[in-house]
Amino acid sequence: MPINYYIFLSLALFCIGVAGVLTRRNAIIIFMCVELMLNAVNLLLVAFSKMHQHALAAGNPGAGIDGQIFVFFIMVVAAAEVSVGLAIIVMMYRNTHSTDVNFLNRLKH
């Protein structure tokens, strides 16, 4: 399958994630849109790794494996990020009884 299709699919997913972060105000849904963007990038990395493997397959059987290792590390970092973020949201909810990110304005006082 041509690499273009994967590029445009990932772009569309990423931009939907960006639009979601900009439009929604619930902090948890913003986190979910961030996950969406991370997954778009992961899909693009895997597609490029397969493309790289196809291009360099002649002399180098392990070409393109770096991309999949990077995807693995992105997943690790995303899991840690989500756990910390949800803990912060729970603490914020305990203080303000809402998950509206607008309430975070009061952090500046």
Added chain:
Amino acid sequence: MALVGAILVVISKNPVHSVLWLIVVFMAISGHYILLNAQFLAIVNLIVYAGAIMVLFLFVFMLMNLNADTEPQKNKWLKIAGVVAGGSLLLVFVAALKNADMKNQLAVMNKGEIGLIHNLGMALFQDYVVPFEISSVLFLSAMVGVVVIGKKD
């Protein structure tokens, strides 16, 4: 299917429905990984994202007793501005990449062995041992941080 699911994640009013649509998106992305013969990543995506992280999100939703009524209201113009900003980002990317010269670059489907567990494990534990250990330290510090944040003070 991934695109429809992703749009529904953003527009659904009820947060629980949003989580369920996000699971649909992750299933579709895992399907793409399997098509690209990256089986390890497909399984890890299903287990870690669609399993663990989504259960965590659902658990937090249940804990906070959120539903569509408690969804914070916001300005309509701000919403339109967000959609326009996302759409124009997409437009810029598409315009920039439309004429890129990669018509003959293929992402090979259904063959190649780099996505199998054996090869990924060899690369991970031979060339990438140090990042692997650092990520384990990152996990440990994240765990400690979550406990410290979540503790009642």
